[in-house]
Amino acid sequence: MAGSGKTCYVRKLVDVLKSNRKKVYVINLDPAVTKIHYKANIDIRDSINYRQIMKKYNLGPNGAIMTSLNIFVTRWFTDKLNELRFDKILELLDKRSEVVDYIILDTPGQIEVFNWSASGTIILGSISINLSFLESLSSSFPTMVNYLIDTTRSQNPITFMTNMIYACSVMYKCQLPFVASFNKIGNQTRGFIYGYFLDVNRHEVCLDWMSDYEKFYEAVTHDETYMASLSRSCALMLNEFYMNIKCCGISCMTGEGFEEHVKLLDECVDEYNR
Template sequence: MKAIFIVGTAGAGKSLLASKILDYYSRNGAFVGMLNLDPGVENLPYTCDIDVRDYIDIMQIMKQYDLGPNGAMIMANDLIASKIDDLQNEIDNVNPDYLIIDTPGQIELFAYRASGPFLIQNLNAEEKASIFLHDGSLMTSPSNFISIALLATSVKLRLGLSQINVLTKTDLIEDKIKEILKWSTNMTSLEDALAKNSDGENYTLAINILRGLNLGGFAQGTIPISNATGEGMANLQAALSRVLNLGEEVED
């Protein structure tokens, strides 16, 4: 079994992309399992094979511990780690070729608390990778681009997984896609854009961050994906294949 963790900021389209990956792999003959790790989500665009909501009830936590929604979500996500054996048993019963893990909407609850890395380390899978969603609607300025790139790099450091960068909501930013993709592979282009859009202090800060990211190997490009049409899924699958299957493609 190969495990694919879907991570990104709230509203970036994680669940919708998870459903697109499910559809793509299924059409190409792979058996895919879906694991929802968000105990607070109400509706999902796919059918769960394993659902953490079967074990953790946000409303019950709020009532039992007299917590508000945010406090209950923090406690719920910490409790997920205690359910690793139950989740693993369900995963083993499904026994998929690929397991897609849809992580909580608030990225900090998964990446920066102990339960997320614990789950990654203790989940039994042959290979593991993450897909980080760069919300296209937030990426249209060079300073935002660098801020989210820094977040993506921080998440990669926390999770310790091979990471594929994906640009979502391309339908909403058609006039900016080429420029954003150029920023992701050409540091000079991004530096020039920063010079036009930042004052001295912010420019210096952004340039120092950018150069640190470049030295860390971030500038590998991003894969544009349309969650509306599925355009770009073939490129994403090829990237996943290189990471998970040593380049072996899913058969059409």
Template sequence: MVLAMKIAIIVGTAGSGKTALTHALSIYLEEKGEDYAVLNLDPGVKDDSLPYYPDINIRDYIRVEDIMNRYDLGPNGAFIATMDLIVNYLNDIRNQIMDLAPDYLLIDTPGQMEVFAYRSTGSVVIDNITNFPDSRKALVFIFDPFLCKVSPGTLISTLLLSESIYWRFELPIINALSKIDLLDENEINEIIELATHPSRIIEKESSFLSRYLEKSPLISVLVDREDVLGKKLIPVSSVTGEGIFDLFSNLLNVWSETA
């Protein structure tokens, strides 16, 4: 079956705004009259806390709280077990996607990004449920301003996280800065300036960090990739909708580049 679907997979650290951004993108597509579907891949989210209606919901198949009870596990162990058990339902989810056959599919991913992304399950899940010959995929990696504005070091770790997510999934990636309605313009500009030109972090800092960074192989990875990373960090607010048009335009570019 040929499905020329355009798929956005929303990833980011816990609380970065994945679910809210999935919702904001769904509102945007709804308003444009597009044919889209939303897939919730978070088996631990509270049902009444989802702001959108999931057309496909992993929780219809497996829930973290059931696994906690069944195997007498704590929340983290249960989440890891749940992610591993998800492989049993991949065909069902894939079939649901094929039945809906939307033009656009938005995938909201679990809070514990480190479990989802760094255990093998995450990429296996994404590969299996989205491997339609003509589909186009892109990751949207969220920079949580409340993590990356704390210090240059936390911004660097967020950049490296984005880079490592790219290598983990080997899919085109777009970086988005979330929650900009809670920032002033200077804060937004500074985060974008430094995130897209990591070498300026060294110039800016005259501290131990700067001396360390100059010698760190990690910063040279970022600086070497500056023209790629410098691609963009798109500021968005899922509350006001600011930047969602820009984010979607970038997604369209990435999908068309991979066509």
């Protein structure tokens, strides 16, 4: 989601993988980001001017992002790679597959781009099904989704539940191996939350809510609002989702948790290949 630290995550993941002597290919698909702290092999901003899209079509920020992605995956454009279209990019990735260990896509934070837009379906569908235009399923890339969660904001049980509903929506829409990564852990700041002093940047409280409904119920029992009631009902509904989801805590600033995180990514490869 927006603000969860996706760009910082990509930078740290690239650093960790390269330190393990892995070859990485990075694609930035966020047209609105002003600066990225990693070297992108393909950058949507080289061919799509986000602000011009806003002005030309009289769009707001979210509408311009979705329109930029739609243009990117459906029309010809000219950039440093010479007249590429998204299907041509897929061919390029297919050629790189023999020499690259990981392909990383840095996406916009707006969840609707990949869950409910044509561009998201094309991007995820093309990569996860086959890079050679359905010639053979065996030539497809093992593909997974990493859903990044802001741990600090998710200490609020209502915000946590909203994140989980979004995560569930993404996982079942994509039908791909899935990891939920709680970012921004490691800061041992303590705060008074719902009657308790808690380490506000520890993800264990969120994992407890996922594994034990009673603990989540206790966290919202003081709240009599409709949202709290809805969250309690959703927690029961999501039990099956929780049992089938891989989770970890990471810090994109310090690198904490990335060793376990990379292991989960590799487990997703095995899951995809089964």
